Amino acid sequence: MSLTEILTRRSFMDRAAKALALAVGAIIGVPSVAFGVASGLTGAVKSRVRVASFAELSSTPTAVPVTFTAQDAWRQGETQKLLVFLRREGNTARALSARCTHLGCTIHWDTAGNHFVCPCHGSQFTAAGEVTRGPANRSLDTYPVTVSGNDVFLEVQP
């Protein structure tokens, strides 16, 4: 075996060893670290709750009280109550939080003005939740909605 051959063989093994070391390290480390990060982002578990029948909804927001059992990670928690405004938008629906984005007072629907009004500081929002008057400076929070047949489901979390 010539010196060049030995050097080539050695440098091949050197590179292969480094690549394998990287692969072994990745298999050991990556899933675990990703799992650890994901667990930090999982936290409270979302519950899927049926909240209304789709046929009953109209483009005018309707206040719907929602009751669900909150789950804190693996612990079944207390029953929680929540007020949302539901509104039909074409083939789907929108669920708006009833909390004003200013300081959290419960808003109500003003039929005459065709908008939401906050009783605390007078913020106003459109039927779709967009802010039209301060002091609130952002739109109402929404909940993910799925419509399945005639059932409207909400994803809620404590």
Added chain:
Amino acid sequence: MKLGAWLDRRTGLGPVARYVRDRRIPRGVSWLHTLGSATLTVFVLLIVTGMFLALNYSASISEAHASTTYIVNNIPLGSFVLGLHYWGASAMVILIGAHMLRVFFMGTYKFPREISWVIGVAIFCLVMLFAFTGYLLPWDNTAYFATRVGVNIVGSTPLIGGLIASLIRGGQDVGAATLTHFYAIHVIFLPAAVSALVAGHLFLVVRNGIAAPPQRLRSLPANQGAGGPGAMPTREINLEDQAAVPGESFYPRHVLMDLTVAFLVLLVLCGLALFFAIPDSGNANPANSSFAPRPAWYYLFFFQLLRYVPPPFEVIGTTVLPIAALTVFLLVPWLDRRPGRHPLDRPLVTAFGIAAVIVILGLTAVGAVSQ
């Protein structure tokens, strides 16, 4: 390398690393010599996956099972990481067993490696304890009832058995304190102890070198013994025959072999974790009277053995035999003191080893079939 030089000037570790990397290993060191590093790789995998699993595990009897289910069902990669840990535990038992068999049949526990053997046996025992304590943590019915039986076996030891069983359980029956005991032992005591022992084991591997594959005594030149030309080889021959055998440096060829095996083992574990669900027999219900507990496969031989022991002699199976076997195992380097390392140069020891393997595999097979 600049970083290497920078570190070396501050730590002086450069020569140590070079010594470990460039040390000579004897010719003929084969794939069988990669089992130790494969075991170490799986140990590291278990430590890393275990640390992250602990982020989401609750060691309380009302929540342990729910938190395990939560890891599997709710956290992305949860079933995969738990799967790696679960299957990794079995791989650990298999690899450490295979590694010890290699050492046993090559007679490498002889001078100067007796301490390596003793540390290895200690690590093996602690790995079995790791497996036993980890088995309970998911708190499903299998875990609960198998642990109750396992601790009762310890409890059948005359005089002190009851006390030891209570200490292990933290009470009179498997319950809340047992789970916290097992959890603390599994994640604090054992990792600390095994890590220290592994460090000692590795130090000795480097200090004493890797033993050359055994050769028949009669094929060795007679003057290799300490007694000069023509003298019978002595026990110290092992160190000398190694020095006499020309070899190559540890890096890169053997490191590459070690890494190849480690990588393949990890690939198999990934496959198992991806495609095989972890068994779950439901939240432990102590009132469940119909549940027939089964031990993990690596305790099956012992479980099966106890079936053959008539009740009046139960203590022989539960206590005398395990302690005797362990003592013999531990004292192997001092029971087999003759110079030869080749299996054919020590037929009695080899036959004994093969018989032990056949008995353990046989009992495991019978236990598995009779399920």
